[in-house]
Amino acid sequence: xxxxxxxxxxxxxxxxxxxxxxxxxxxxxxxxxxxxxxxxxxxxxxxxxxxxxxxxxxxxxxxxxxxxxxxxxxxxxxxxxxxxxxxxxxxxxxxxxxxxxxxxxxxxxxxxxxxxxxxxxxxxxxxxxxxxxx
Numbered sequence: 142x143x144x145x146x147x148x149x150x151x152x153x154x155x156x157x158x159x160x161x162x163x164x165x166x167x168x169x170x171x172x173x174x175x176x177x178x179x180x181x182x183x184x185x186x187x188x189x190x191x192x193x194x195x196x197x198x199x200x201x202x203x204x205x206x207x208x209x210x211x212x213x214x215x216x217x218x219x220x221x222x223x224x225x226x227x228x229x230x231x232x233x234x235x236x237x238x239x240x241x242x243x244x245x246x247x248x249x250x251x252x253x254x255x256x257x258x259x260x261x262x263x264x265x266x267x268x269x270x271x272x273x274x275x
Contacts, residue, residue, distance in 0.1 A: 164234035
C-alpha cells in the first residue's frame with residue numbers, strides 16, 4: 142500500500158468556501174480508484190495524505206499536480222505501509238489553523254484511530270501553523 146503526503150501552495154483566489162466542493166469532487170474520484178486520504182488547508186497551503194495501490198495513488202497525484210488551484214507541490218513522504226490510515230475516508234478535508242486552548246487535542250481526536258504517530262504529528266503540526274507564518 143503506497144502512502145504519500147504532499148504539501149502545496151494554494152493559488153491566489155482560492156477561498157475557504159472552495160474547500161468543501163474540492164473535497165467532495167476528490168472523494169468521488171478517489172472512491173472509483175480505491176484511494177483514501179485526508180486534506181488539510183490552512184488558508185495558504187494544502188497538505189494531503191493519499192493512500193492505496195501504487196498506480197492509483199500515482200495517477201491521483203498526477204491529476205492533482207496538474208490542478209491550477211495550487212502550485213509548488215512537494216512530496217514529503219512516499220513509502221509503503223502495511224495498511225491504510227484513513228480506511229473509511231475517500232477524502233476528508235479539514236480547515237486549519239487551530240486556535241484556542243485545546244484545539245490541537247480536538248483536531249488530533251478527529252484523526253483516524255489508524256493514524257501512525259508520525260502521520261499524526263505531521264498533520265497536527267501543519268494544522269497548528271499560523272496562516273501568517275504558513
